Amino acid sequence: MSGHSAHFSRGVLAGLVALLPLCMLVALGSGAVALSPLEALGGIADWWRGEYSQASVIVGQIRLPRVLLAALVGAILATSGAAMQGLFRNPLADPSLIGVTAGASLGASVMIVLVGSSLQGISAVTAVSAGAFAGGLLAVLLVYRLAASDAGTSVATMLLAGIAISALAGALGNLLEFYADSEALRRISLWQMGGLDGADSERLAFAAVVSACVLGCLPLFARRLNALLLGESEARYLGIDVEFTKRTLVVLVAIGVGASVALAGTIAFVGLVVPHIMRMLVGSDHRLLLPGAALAGAALLVVADNLARVVMAPTELPVGIVTAIVGVPFFISLLRQRSHYGMQ
């Protein structure tokens, strides 16, 4: 049963801490040129010292940015999902619920149609990412304005507003696709499936800054999220500044998810299901759940991206397809023991 002891929960976390570097090492070694874990480590060491070797170029310049980006994006998505489920007290909540994903998708589509054909390479990718980030933040701002009133922010209204804004953004996106030429259409649909193939040091640096902010701040709200699960007024009677907590969490998640959509497209499933998997393993206490979700989300996306690269090489699968194919069976097997899970 999931009435786990704190001992077991800590064991799971420790296991994940060990598992993540292992996944990353395997991912660094696999690809067109296969490297053993030792060779991969040697490649990193060479690259770090600035020495030139085949391994150092492959690992340091191509695979390492991508693997790190996958880990950061996975961690952001899963942690954001856990925080949203707690904030909305709703097991179905995921980061896309507050409109950020749909808004970002629309922003990216607009950029692809507007500038995609005139710009090439890096600048096109950057423009699309900027569009996605702006679109995501704009959508969340709108949702938040709709839900805010003098009496505070209604979480239920925010949920409904998120659905409405998502539907609107989706409709506008469809309209755009209706008028787009087939080249733009293909790029939009590829982008929407998600992918980490654009990883480079600049994007990695951007992801690192956003992760430091989001992954650094969200765990500070763990106790407040625990109290919020009792209900908003109960949390208030426990001394929690509920309005500040809601506002900050929504902003943090918007920044994190907006950035991750900008960097890697929409990657479904990680934000919704990883928090559930971790809740079954470590329990509902956000002090353990948030770090656990970050580690598990990172590991899942590293593994999924690795599979996306190698399964049909040299063709790359969109990583969103792989996260679903890898994660869903695992989740279903856990759901079969749902009587022990206790989520209502």
Next chain:
Amino acid sequence: MAVLRVEQAGAAPWGSPLLAGIEVSLAAGEILAILGPNGAGKSTLLHTFAGGIAHSGRIVLGGRELADWPRDARARALALLPQQSPLNFPFRVEEVIQLGRTPHASGAAVDSAILAEVMDATDTTRLRHRLYTHLSGGERQRVQLARVLAQLWRAEDSEVRLLLLDEPTGGLDLEHQRLIMDSLARLAAQGCAVAMVLHDFNLAASRAQRLLVLQQGRQARLGSPREVLTPAMFREIFHVDVKIGAHPHSGAPLVLPT
């Protein structure tokens, strides 16, 4: 000094006034029962006392206006057991109870000692590793009670302590009703003031020093059980005829429906 002093308080959370002209004060160690027909404003009154609903008039907690209390200090001085809790995530029972220690920075050792005591006071010790969502209604009620007890358990955590309970015995069997009421009496004996909404007049008469009867948001009666529980009051406010007897042992008023 009164723990709670309420002067001409009213509240209108949705525009039209739900409460008006509330005038009551509570001393340390006193137990007040709040009674009234459905929709009379009993829960609203508790939430108003707790600062969860904007109010007119004055509500003074421990000599300081309710609104002037820092958030954390108020949470150490005042706890409220809601009628229902929306908690639907799979927390373990002991985790739920420990949430009551959120406003305190008393350390893990103190908190786990308090956890053991409040679980004992609510008979939840054997539930401690169960999932809250797997419990029955009465068990959940006891766990939530343990949580608010943990919030106010220690006298040294706050100079004034006020416990507000919305139907603490709802869904409890007779044995647990008695256990909870004994635990509340012990807490009150250590200086914590208690105000609770009850529907059982005989329980209120035997356990509370004073009764407050609400009728359509107004304070209709306030006084000792003997003063308040009269056939005239029942006719006027509850529209029923009753006989008032006396408890064979304690002598407290005994309400007998006719």
